[in-house]
Amino acid sequence: MSIEEHPGRTETRHDVRVTVNGVPRTATVPARRLLSDFLRHDLALTGTHVGCEHGVCGACTVLVDGRPIRSCLQFAVMHDGAEITTVEGCTRPDGELGPVQRAFRDCHGLQCGFCTPGFVTTITAYLDEHPRPSATEAREAISGNLCRCTGYQSIVDSVLRAAEIRSDQGDGRGETPQ
Amino acid sequence: MTTRTVGEPIARREDPRLLTGQGRYLDDIGHDALAAAFVRSPHAHARIVDVDVTDALDVDGLVAIYTHEDLPGRVGEPLPVLIPHAALTEPRTPYALARDEVNHVGEAVVMVVATGRDVAEDVCERIRVEYDFLPPVVGIESSRDAAALVHDDVPGNVSAHLVQEVGDARAAVDAAPHVVELDLEIERSASTPLEGKGVHARWDADDRSLRVYTSTQASTSVRAAVAAKLELPPDRVEVIAPDVGGGFGVKIVHPWPEEVLVPWAAIRLGREVKWTEDRREHFVSAAHERGQLQHVRAGFDDDGRVLGLDVTFWHDNGAYTPYGIIVPIVTSTQLLGPYKPGAYRVEFSSLYTNTVTVTPYRGAGRPQGCFAMERTMDAIAAELGLDRTVVRERNFIQPDEMPYDHGLTFQDGRPLIYDSGDFPATLAKLRKLVGWDEFETYRDQARAQGRRVGIGIGCYVEGTGVGPYEGGFVKVETDGTVVVATGLTTQGQGHQTVFAQVVADELGVGVDRVAVTTGDTRRFGYAVGTFASRAAVMSGNAVALAARRVREKALRVAGEALEADPRDLEIVDGEVRVKGTPGATIPLTTVAVLSNPLRYAFDAETERATQFASPGDPDQPPVADDDEPGLQGTDYYSPPRSTFANGMHAAIVETDPETAEISILRYCVVHDCGTLLNPRLVEGQIHGGVAQGVGGALYERMVYDDAGQLVNASFMDFLMPYATEVPAIEIDHLQTPSPLNPLGVKGAGEAGVIPVSAVLAAAIEDAEGIRVTRMPMSPSELHHLRERSTNEEGPRR
Amino acid sequence: MKPSAFAYHRPGTVDEAVATLAGVGDDGKVLAGGQSLVPMLNMRLAAPAHLVDVNRVDGLDEVRVVDDGAGASVRVGAAARHTDVEHDAEVAAVLPLLRQALEHVAHPTIRNRGTTVGSLVHADPAAELNAVLALLGGSVTLRSTTGSRVVNASELVTGPMQTCLRPDELATEAAFPVPQGHTGTAWTEVSRRAGDYAVCGVGVLVTVDDELRVRSARAAYVSMGPVPEVLDLTEPVAGIAAGGARPDEWAAAGRLATARLEPDDDIHATAAYRGHLAGVLTARAARAAAERAVARAGDTTGAST
Ligand SMILES: Cc1cc2nc3c(=O)[nH]c(=O)nc-3n(C[C@H](O)[C@H](O)[C@H](O)COP(=O)(O)OP(=O)(O)OC[C@H]3O[C@@H](n4cnc5c(N)ncnc54)[C@H](O)[C@@H]3O)c2cc1C
Numbered sequence A: 001m002s003i004e005e006h007p008g009r010t011e012t013r014h015d016v017r018v019t020v021n022g023v024p025r026t027a028t029v030p031a032r033r034l035l036s037d038f039l040r041h042d043l044a045l046t047g048t049h050v051g052c053e054h055g056v057c058g059a060c061t062v063l064v065d066g067r068p069i070r071s072c073l074q075f076a077v078m079h080d081g082a083e084i085t086t087v088e089g090c091t092r093p094d095g096e097l098g099p100v101q102r103a104f105r106d107c108h109g110l111q112c113g114f115c116t117p118g119f120v121t122t123i124t125a126y127l128d129e130h131p132r133p134s135a136t137e138a139r140e141a142i143s144g145n146l147c148r149c150t151g152y153q154s155i156v157d158s159v160l161r162a163a164e165i166r167s168d169q170g171d172g173r174g175e176t177p178q
Numbered sequence B: 001m002t003t004r005t006v007g008e009p010i011a012r013r014e015d016p017r018l019l020t021g022q023g024r025y026l027d028d029i030g031h032d033a034l035a036a037a038f039v040r041s042p043h044a045h046a047r048i049v050d051v052d053v054t055d056a057l058d059v060d061g062l063v064a065i066y067t068h069e070d071l072p073g074r075v076g077e078p079l080p081v082l083i084p085h086a087a088l089t090e091p092r093t094p095y096a097l098a099r100d101e102v103n104h105v106g107e108a109v110v111m112v113v114a115t116g117r118d119v120a121e122d123v124c125e126r127i128r129v130e131y132d133f134l135p136p137v138v139g140i141e142s143s144r145d146a147a148a149l150v151h152d153d154v155p156g157n158v159s160a161h162l163v164q165e166v167g168d169a170r171a172a173v174d175a176a177p178h179v180v181e182l183d184l185e186i187e188r189s190a191s192t193p194l195e196g197k198g199v200h201a202r203w204d205a206d207d208r209s210l211r212v213y214t215s216t217q218a219s220t221s222v223r224a225a226v227a228a229k230l231e232l233p234p235d236r237v238e239v240i241a242p243d244v245g246g247g248f249g250v251k252i253v254h255p256w257p258e259e260v261l262v263p264w265a266a267i268r269l270g271r272e273v274k275w276t277e278d279r280r281e282h283f284v285s286a287a288h289e290r291g292q293l294q295h296v297r298a299g300f301d302d303d304g305r306v307l308g309l310d311v312t313f314w315h316d317n318g319a320y321t322p323y324g325i326i327v328p329i330v331t332s333t334q335l336l337g338p339y340k341p342g343a344y345r346v347e348f349s350s351l352y353t354n355t356v357t358v359t360p361y362r363g364a365g366r367p368q369g370c371f372a373m374e375r376t377m378d379a380i381a382a383e384l385g386l387d388r389t390v391v392r393e394r395n396f397i398q399p400d401e402m403p404y405d406h407g408l409t410f411q412d413g414r415p416l417i418y419d420s421g422d423f424p425a426t427l428a429k430l431r432k433l434v435g436w437d438e439f440e441t442y443r444d445q446a447r448a449q450g451r452r453v454g455i456g457i458g459c460y461v462e463g464t465g466v467g468p469y470e471g472g473f474v475k476v477e478t479d480g481t482v483v484v485a486t487g488l489t490t491q492g493q494g495h496q497t498v499f500a501q502v503v504a505d506e507l508g509v510g511v512d513r514v515a516v517t518t519g520d521t522r523r524f525g526y527a528v529g530t531f532a533s534r535a536a537v538m539s540g541n542a543v544a545l546a547a548r549r550v551r552e553k554a555l556r557v558a559g560e561a562l563e564a565d566p567r568d569l570e571i572v573d574g575e576v577r578v579k580g581t582p583g584a585t586i587p588l589t590t591v592a593v594l595s596n597p598l599r600y601a602f603d604a605e606t607e608r609a610t611q612f613a614s615p616g617d618p619d620q621p622p623v624a625d626d627d628e629p630g631l632q633g634t635d636y637y638s639p640p641r642s643t644f645a646n647g648m649h650a651a652i653v654e655t656d657p658e659t660a661e662i663s664i665l666r667y668c669v670v671h672d673c674g675t676l677l678n679p680r681l682v683e684g685q686i687h688g689g690v691a692q693g694v695g696g697a698l699y700e701r702m703v704y705d706d707a708g709q710l711v712n713a714s715f716m717d718f719l720m721p722y723a724t725e726v727p728a729i730e731i732d733h734l735q736t737p738s739p740l741n742p743l744g745v746k747g748a749g750e751a752g753v754i755p756v757s758a759v760l761a762a763a764i765e766d767a768e769g770i771r772v773t774r775m776p777m778s779p780s781e782l783h784h785l786r787e788r789s790t791n792e793e794g795p796r797r
Numbered sequence C: 001m002k003p004s005a006f007a008y009h010r011p012g013t014v015d016e017a018v019a020t021l022a023g024v025g026d027d028g029k030v031l032a033g034g035q036s037l038v039p040m041l042n043m044r045l046a047a048p049a050h051l052v053d054v055n056r057v058d059g060l061d062e063v064r065v066v067d068d069g070a071g072a073s074v075r076v077g078a079a080a081r082h083t084d085v086e087h088d089a090e091v092a093a094v095l096p097l098l099r100q101a102l103e104h105v106a107h108p109t110i111r112n113r114g115t116t117v118g119s120l121v122h123a124d125p126a127a128e129l130n131a132v133l134a135l136l137g138g139s140v141t142l143r144s145t146t147g148s149r150v151v152n153a154s155e156l157v158t159g160p161m162q163t164c165l166r167p168d169e170l171a172t173e174a175a176f177p178v179p180q181g182h183t184g185t186a187w188t189e190v191s192r193r194a195g196d197y198a199v200c201g202v203g204v205l206v207t208v209d210d211e212l213r214v215r216s217a218r219a220a221y222v223s224m225g226p227v228p229e230v231l232d233l234t235e236p237v238a239g240i241a242a243g244g245a246r247p248d249e250w251a252a253a254g255r256l257a258t259a260r261l262e263p264d265d266d267i268h269a270t271a272a273y274r275g276h277l278a279g280v281l282t283a284r285a286a287r288a289a290a291e292r293a294v295a296r297a298g299d300t301t302g303a304s305t
């Protein structure tokens, strides 16, 4: 890629290699491809949702190298080589619901399900760092994600329940995705 | 016994799929489709002079550019007025692409199709549209003044004017010992589902058929509308609502321009085309609601009984009226809530403005009506120095007055008759739940700590389950799977679970055997849609009735096989058995096999139904004259009129004496939606509704400047509450079953949102000692309210 | 909502980065955390032809406490995330104000990606960090192919979202000086929703003398003008007992703030309300800062400060 090249007419494409949910994936995309669109449309991992594309709703939250970030505010090229976890990767290794997903089911933590992937990824990372949150902490943990359906109460319950499930399983960390 | 599941808080069947990223929402479909994007008007009111596409033509990946001129036949005509009404004398609807004039920022002017959405937006950016400006009409007051007109040919900007009156309300007010008069205002908000709209269309040129996926609340009606517009036979058009990421009303409107244009382009281009609405588009080209100015006069006696109630209000309907005047009609009728004023007069004008169209948003006019009524109740209590709950109680319709006829016409064109409800009992429960009687003690304690707290209450009645009908289809497959279909759609309410619960109980099978499909015209072609808290009532009862047909047939067929009277049979755990006779059983799977006499076998089960294996009575036809093959049934539920749910909310708020920040300390709900099919899901609906109510009361508003620009068209500035802004919600239920339907259910979908603005206004008023007449309320506004009241009355306390 | 096309550059060193910036001229933009830039690109409010991704530039992701004789300071490299600064124990110990303010910057997920230096050079009038830098008299180091310069907070920001950076300059590091003496700090703000940009925010730095009386007090504000406003509050509070002052003694500092600041209206708040808030929050923050100064003075009694 050279700096003389004028973008626009014939857009340069970049090979982007990532490891998503433990699986190496590659696609060739223009630099402007958002990480969210890359996951959804180039890799067909449509679990990651897009609710605003300006960083506020959190539906697009994925874990990059273990940290939750807004995938709508990143270009895929920036993450060449990264380890990414999406909601599809928050299951147990055998494909059964992971602890956070189970908790959402137990507590009716979702209605339309559109915001859910962003909550599941955010909470998964949060519980790695804070295995035993109080109800207030649980509410703060999800305070960067919008949900228009649930009024959040059942999501707060889901955070607490997920912490319980993880601790019942002894080593909660063993359940977290790679 | 098979355990009954109706009434149980069972976990949802749809969840595992949605939780693992396996849901299929609109934008998850058709990765290879061409993408559509729109050039939308940047002006609130203008004439289109010229569209110049020269600069756009050499963009790589451009497929097509369309303007109104390109739209043939009915595609180029205005979109339909979905719900005509005699009072709606000046209905106006937009063209799918603006023809000569644009009437709000965001109105679609040019459609672009390209290989990807990014490229389509590149093209849009290069298209130059020349406009001649017209004066914009923004806000109810300037519309009412009518110094400028939205539509040249609509005098006074009035689309509709309606008066309803029972008794001589004005005379009653004038003659009453006491009168209060209030000017009230509610600002705009919007449904704002987390998933915007979207349409995907595929034309099969060989089959001459069209498949449309759309993120809608009304797939059957979209099919009818698309078929009509594109002049296709309806049975060549399939419309499917995939998983829908929330609706709350905005997706009941149809056809949206894009629902016509995307299929039209797909046919014309012979390619799959998809449009996914982005957030900014949703703000400026979907729909808003709520904006009203109200004037209330109430006359009452020394006890606080309302003798006459005279309400006039002005409703902002935005630039067009595709959904008719449902919202102001609902306001005008549901305003009455649980009360019975001596006489009632209501008059409204629905007004055009150069802003986004107004169509129902969860609550659909009820929050405004409730605000007017509850503010009035509080004003009466204040005037007489009475407890606010006492005044309400004295005005309640009593349980022994049910059914209660208000003498008005409701939004379904039917008389407004409440079927059931026990308002005093609901209030008693709420007072207990929130600790109404102990509040003054609490207030004193708080005051001693320099804190300012207040309590508010609000009551509502909600007409739910409006007609005309819904249908249900139930079929038992030979492997024991029970397939259920209904035409209305799902946006998170858990229909795949509740309808499965209903059918499982009727048929005596496990809930996990029942698979429900909604919103797919291939599975069920007749339906109305999901709105007005009607799904559980309408489709719930329809699938129950269909399941009863299937049950009846199953018992008949099993009776023949077991040589028993069907009346002696029961279905338990998927087996038909003779009551009290162990061993005399036949599995439902076998009954399903026997219900469909076969010539050809393809597995061991079906072999049993072939003609030599099961010869039957040689003198009878294998399928009787009045019968049909298969263990299946279809039925419809069509109630004479709506059923009325009710509820009451109370909140305790704290206002910061210095910063004027408002926090909700407690929020309590008592709710009666008849029989609870699944309490957990009902509570979820209430939580969500209250959260939207809190948004509308304290955070959300659509801020238009004088030029008609929506200045906060993003999630950054349109303040939907996060978890940190929504209080924990305490709920208690009352269950007075509706006498109008077999399940005894009333709708629950919208209830949570209805009284929230009224309740929080009352609580803030109580904390501050200053009358609150306008919502939403921000800290900045509360600060100024305090300043004004200090200036007018001198310092408080 | 998709961005316009651009050419993507990912330099590996500062030299490469500034050479790239020099090459693309006015048509280029630095891409750091993307938390402010990408929303603007997505909405097509900006469409630079070149983006220079500095996330993998060697040596830019450090957060350090340095003491170079002129006094200690916290140095934050251009690729360091808000989260890295917020959770750095050493930083929290020497300069608690950074964490106090960072907790109010958006939500943790945004902080995981957004950079502290990016926030400073983005110069949003509502950005907490610009006020912190201004309050502490900090600076930012700018590099280009022609050399490097250090600009003070007061020179850096020239208007709302405007800075003195030339298009060919890369901000490589920010320096937040650790204040001398017995000091305490506090950050207070009112925002519409938790995590939103503040309607009014104030950071206060109070220095106390050995008798635990207020020696000096300074405040910096966000959302109260086009650039971070810094006010010296010393006059109305000088000499009062930092630990035990009555609320009305601090209110004098608040009145000064209300009188001096000239905020604007916007859709979330009127100018008058903002002015009122500045008074309330200044008094609250000053009091909290003074109490902390007293506590820290107690902790460090005998030790050199
Ligand atoms: C939902 C949301 C809420 C937010 N709330 C807040 C808040 O409350 N308070 C707050 O302060 N911020 C808030 N932010 C912004 C956030 O703090 C950003 O991280 C910060 O403003 C920019 O940092 P960045 O690294 O993401 O920069 P980018 O977005 O990458 O860049 C921002 C600008 O700075 C330039 N730039 C960045 N780094 C350099 C450099 N090293 N040299 C030269 N130029 C550079 C870029 O060219 C661009 O113009 C919020 C953001 C979001 C999305």
Ligand code: FES
Binding pocket: A049, A050, A051, A052, A053, A054, A055, A056, A057, A058, A059, A060, A061, A070, A071, A072, A073
């Ligand atoms: S889509 Fe990324 S934050 Fe909303």
Ligand code: FES
Binding pocket: A109, A110, A111, A112, A113, A114, A115, A116, A146, A147, A148, A149, A150, B194, B245, B246, B492
């Ligand atoms: S479940 Fe619908 S937005 Fe959260």
